[in-house]
Amino acid sequence: MRDGALLAIRDLRVRFHTLEGSFYAVDGVDWHVERRETLGLVGESGCGKSVTALSVLRLLPPRTTEIQGQILFEGINLLELDTEQLRRIRGNSVSMIFQEPMTSLNPVFTVGEQIAETIRLHQGLTPKEAWDQAVEMLRLVQIPSPEARAKDYPHQLSGGMRQRAMIAMALSCHPQLLLADEPTTALDVTIQAQIMDLMLRLREEMHTSIVLISHNLGLIAEMARRVVVMYAGKVVEEAPVRELFHDPLHPYTRGLLGSVPWIGRKQTTGRRRLQEIPGIVPGLMEMPSGCRFHPRCPEAKEVCRREPPPTIHRDDGRRVLCWLWA
Amino acid sequence: MFQYVIKRLISTVPVLLGISLLLFVMLRMLPGDPAQVLAGQMATPEEVEVIRHQLGLDRPIHVQYALFLARLAHLDLGRSARTQNPVIQEIWARLPNTVLLAVLAISLACLFGIPAGIVAAVRPNSWIDYLVTSSALVGISMPVFWLGLMLVVVFSVLLQWLPAGGTGSWKHVVLPSLTLASFVVAFIARMTRSSMLEVLSQDYVTTARAKGLKELWVITKHALKNALIPIITVVGLQFGMLLGGAVLTETVFAWPGLGRLIVDSILARDYPMIQGTILVFGLLYILVNLVVDLIYAVVDPRIRYE
Ligand SMILES: Nc1ncnc2c1ncn2[C@@H]1O[C@H](COP(=O)(O)OP(=O)(O)OP(=O)(O)O)[C@@H](O)[C@H]1O
């Protein structure tokens, strides 16, 4: 891990205390994002991608969540900041886009107000200036007649327009890092493509680093430079995008890719394709012994059942969590 | 919007007519003869007949109702059988007392109930949540007259800070409005808590936090405005109920409001008075509902009336 990383996550463990018991949803995760880099984060549903992203801004419910490890943003551990310091980073240098544009905008405030609020908060502009800048942001994300749309409430906009508004809000303070948690999953395929084109363009213009969480491997192939694959709360493989697609090391990654026609080709939902790996993600409270993937792994050996695998760092900079490469 | 209000106001007319018809028939099915009550136990049958004629009760019921409507068209509700004063005048004399008590009680209840509900929702299952929910339970289950009497014992009899009953100064209104508010505050706190709990788990609350807003703003701006609709509903219902006269509280504190007026009128079988008061209650209730519906639209842009 290089020191120049914009964001470095070190041995992150996130534990939830629920009525049914306590469990680690994220169990020792390491990865980093460099400046102006797009990192892809993939894995099946429930493997802890959102929890990892939410931990960065400490948006998980504090009373039931325990976070351990380090989350270093420009060298500062976000987990040690007090709430005031954290607030200055949220929405300002690090911002987030959520999966559901339908529910992540507040229904009782206008879109313009919701964007302007962030701008007022972090840039100390007057309400009038902040509003004008909010309209400019809507223009930037290619919403037609932005002056009028700014006065609309979320329910007056289509899903695609709402997600554009979310992006406008997230980028309104020119963040250095954007955490995009499945930003297009809830949208139709054509709208998905438009939103991704928009994000590609904005990334070039604003030099924002992006962590792109997605089920959609086609999308990851187009956008990301490096990919981190997660399974059951752990990182099982990390590789530059081309290497990962051409030569996946982990049997789980192979399973994920097994169904992808070819790099860069548009994909339908990843979710359905993933089912070609037999079995399901284990429940967090009934983790198998040894390697968490072994019950589903076609290449499982005796040791996989007994011992958790080591992380293998290869000379070419790739890493994999598997006994096959030990 | 303006057209909508006009439409709603016009639609109150048939509702009030319906109320009056139902009431008119039901009153006359009640046991007890108004003429007899008014004439007294010692009156001869002839005297009772004379009074019955004076009251117009010897005519067929449809004729009586037609006469009632004809007067109503001129905003005349007749005269009280008991006091001979115009019904309007009697109601008008007490209406301000009832409205004052209702407004004070509901304001107090909102002032305490909404913050209490919010705090409970923000820290669910904490000691403060248990405090709020259990006080609310006590508030709802405690008999109003008993609480009223206890307040009188403590603040009027023992401490001698406040008068035990009657009207006249601001001091007179303190105990009755506290008594009423303690009941209403419980409903408001409970509704605020459950509504806020639901809203606080919504995605847009996380969005608001992710922007870097202060938690206080997240709660009072982004969450509360979304949680308001059910709270407003409860406040409106309770206010409507309070305007219908708080019989027990008014009795305990000898408060001259509409609640006692209607009870006294029922006991005296004072038909015109009962009819007039109930019509006023109906009208107030309808107006409160209209105002509540209009506030909905202000709070939630998704609600629109054409
Ligand atoms: N606040 C919470 N309290 C308790 N458990 C939680 C909480 N948030 C998430 N979890 C659990 O943590 C696990 C990981 O969830 P997470 O949302 O990170 O999955 P994900 O990889 O983002 O999946 P998806 O692709 O479906 O979004 C899940 O089993 C989920 O039920």
Ligand SMILES: [Mg+2]
């Ligand atoms: Mg997720």
